[in-house]
Amino acid sequence: MNRTPRILLQARLPLAVVLIVAGVLAGCATVPPPAENLRAAQQAIANAERVEAGRYAAADLSSARTKLASADAAVTEKKMTLAQQFADESRAEAELASAKTAVTKANAVNDEMKRSTGTLVEEMKRGSGDKQ
Amino acid sequence: MNISTSSSFTRTLVVLAVSTAILSACATAPMKPAGSAEVRAKLSQLQSNPDLANRASVAIKDADAAVRAAETPRQDEPLARHLVFMADRKVDTARALAETSLAESQRTQLAEQRETARLDARTHEADTAKLQAAVARADGAEQKLDAEKSRADADAARANAASSQLQASEQQQRAADLQKQIDGMNAKVTERGVVLTLGDVLFTSGQASLQPSAAGNLNKLVTFLANYPDRTVMVEGHTDSVGTEDYNQGLSQRRAEAVKSYLVGQGVGPIRLTALGKGEAGAVASNDSPDGRQQNRRVEVVISNPPAAAR
Numbered sequence: 001m002n003r004t005p006r007i008l009l010q011a012r013l014p015l016a017v018v019l020i021v022a023g024v025l026a027g028c029a030t031v032p033p034p035a036e037n038l039r040a041a042q043q044a045i046a047n048a049e050r051v052e053a054g055r056y057a058a059a060d061l062s063s064a065r066t067k068l069a070s071a072d073a074a075v076t077e078k079k080m081t082l083a084q085q086f087a088d089e090s091r092a093e094a095e096l097a098s099a100k101t102a103v104t105k106a107n108a109v110n111d112e113m114k115r116s117t118g119t120l121v122e123e124m125k126r127g128s129g130d131k132q
Numbered sequence: 133m134n135i136s137t138s139s140s141f142t143r144t145l146v147v148l149a150v151s152t153a154i155l156s157a158c159a160t161a162p163m164k165p166a167g168s169a170e171v172r173a174k175l176s177q178l179q180s181n182p183d184l185a186n187r188a189s190v191a192i193k194d195a196d197a198a199v200r201a202a203e204t205p206r207q208d209e210p211l212a213r214h215l216v217f218m219a220d221r222k223v224d225t226a227r228a229l230a231e232t233s234l235a236e237s238q239r240t241q242l243a244e245q246r247e248t249a250r251l252d253a254r255t256h257e258a259d260t261a262k263l264q265a266a267v268a269r270a271d272g273a274e275q276k277l278d279a280e281k282s283r284a285d286a287d288a289a290r291a292n293a294a295s296s297q298l299q300a301s302e303q304q305q306r307a308a309d310l311q312k313q314i315d316g317m318n319a320k321v322t323e324r325g326v327v328l329t330l331g332d333v334l335f336t337s338g339q340a341s342l343q344p345s346a347a348g349n350l351n352k353l354v355t356f357l358a359n360y361p362d363r364t365v366m367v368e369g370h371t372d373s374v375g376t377e378d379y380n381q382g383l384s385q386r387r388a389e390a391v392k393s394y395l396v397g398q399g400v401g402p403i404r405l406t407a408l409g410k411g412e413a414g415a416v417a418s419n420d421s422p423d424g425r426q427q428n429r430r431v432e433v434v435i436s437n438p439p440a441a442a443r
Binding site (some may be wrong): 121 | 245249
């Protein structure tokens with residue numbers, strides 16, 4: 001009765017040591033910068049610039065740039081989790097800027113179509129007024 | 133034995149304490165992170181909008197997942213804030229994408245509306261012109277009656293005067309007859325020959341079938357051609373610049389053919405007639421104004437000048 005737990009305890013000890021050492025090593029090992037997230041943010045900003053988001057969603061694009069700069073700064077300070085979060089937020093802002101630009105442009109095209117139809121109708125009404 | 137019992141008791145205590153701590157931790161943090169409720173509301177609004185819910189479905193699904201992540205209660209407050217931020221932007225992005233898709237899908241309908249308005253305007257223009265032409269015709273008929281009476285007087289006088297100069301008068305008479313017939317048709321003498329212009333009011337709007345009112349003018353042409361069998365005729369159709377070039381080319385050709393077949397039906401030899409669609413290229417007035425377009429929509433009948441008669 002007395003012996004069994006001790007044997008078990010002895011068997012577990014090395015395992016626990018291995019686990020603890022592994023954990024400590026993992027904690028000390030340098031976390032790499034979130035390269036993928038940073039690249040995705042840069043790409044999203046480039047896309048937004050290409051669709052002229054600077055004209056149609058300037059605030060969102062500028063926020064995306066600021067957050068990318070913050071992400072880079074966090075990398076320098078080795079705060080990799082923070083860097084990853086800033087990079088992801090930058091990307092989300094840039095994607096929003098692109099989407100807002102697209103909807104503004106699409107609505108502008110539709111408005112122009114409605115306007116020209118309205119002009120035709122108006123012209124017709126005026127024409128009949130003049131001639132009758 | 134004693135020691136063992138006490139140690140097992142201690143272990144039980146520790147386990148209890150730990151599990152209590154875990155339970156209490158769960159109990160104190162069931163609150164959803166600040167801001168997540170607002171983001172959820174924004175997403176629900178998008179998902180319940182019947183015009184938008186079925187558009188940008190990938191982005192909406194993405195936003196939904198982000199909102200769910202943001203709603204999960206967390207101890208790590210910066211992480212919770214980050215996730216709420218991400219969800220908020222993704223919902224906004226999904227809405228913008230759905231609205232873009234909606235706007236694009238509305239374009240077909242808008243284009244149809246514009247086309248309808250354009251056709252209406254064109255029909256309306258033609259109707260108005262038809263009315264004006266009818267009024268003008270009534271005026272013209274009265275004037276023509278007066279003119280013909282005085283011309284008949286003049287002819288009679290000329291015939292009297294011509295009795296002494298028979299040879300000269302014969303030629304003069306022929307020229308006068310030609311001029312009279314040309315006048316009767318509202319035709320113009322140009323270097324290409326005698327040009328008779330039929331306005332588009334003589335056609336059903338947008339179609340090639342002749343209106344009954346066209347018969348008067350065309351019958352004078354038939355008489356003229358019977359009197360001058362050596363002359364050939366070129367029937368040219370013209371349109372304005374509204375509509376596609378192909379459409380206008382086809383319409384002008386069909387209208388020219390309609391006039392030709394009318395003349396053939398009235399006994400003019402088909403070999404003397406050529407029908408030609410000139411489309412929108414032969415504008416005689418600006419296509420920018422309704423009046424100009426009205427003038428451009430026409431069929432011109434060009435009666436050739438034979439070398440002998442041209443003098």
